[in-house]
Amino acid sequence: MPMYDFQCQHCGHGFEALVRGSSPLPACPACASTEVGRQVSAPVAPGKSKAIIASNRRLAAAQGHFSNFTPGERAKLLKG
Numbered sequence: 168m169p170m171y172d173f174q175c176q177h178c179g180h181g182f183e184a185l186v187r188g189s190s191p192l193p194a195c196p197a198c199a200s201t202e203v204g205r206q207v208s209a210p211v212a213p214g215k216s217k218a219i220i221a222s223n224r225r226l227a228a229a230q231g232h233f234s235n236f237t238p239g240e241r242a243k244l245l246k247g
C-alpha cells in the first residue's frame with residue numbers, strides 16, 4: 168500500500184496517508200475536509216536538477232574534460 172503526501176485544499180494542511188488504488192481520497196486530519204489534493208512527489212525538482220547539471224558541467228569544463236556533456240554538445244564545443 169503506497170503512502171502519499173496530501174495537501175488539504177480547504178485549510179492547506181499537509182499530511183501523509185496510505186491509499187489503496189480503489190479507495191476514495193482521505194479526509195484532512197485537521198479540518199475533516201475531503202477536498203484534498205495528492206502531492207506528486209518527484210525525486211528532484213526540475214529547476215534543481217538543471218542547476219545540478221549546470222554545476223557539473225562547469226566543474227567538468229574547469230577540469231578540462233567534457234564528460235558531463237552529451238556527444239552532440241561535445242561535437243559543438245570541439246568545433247567552436
Ligand SMILES: [Zn+2]
Pocket residue numbers: 175176177178179180195196197198199200
Ligand atoms: Zn483541512
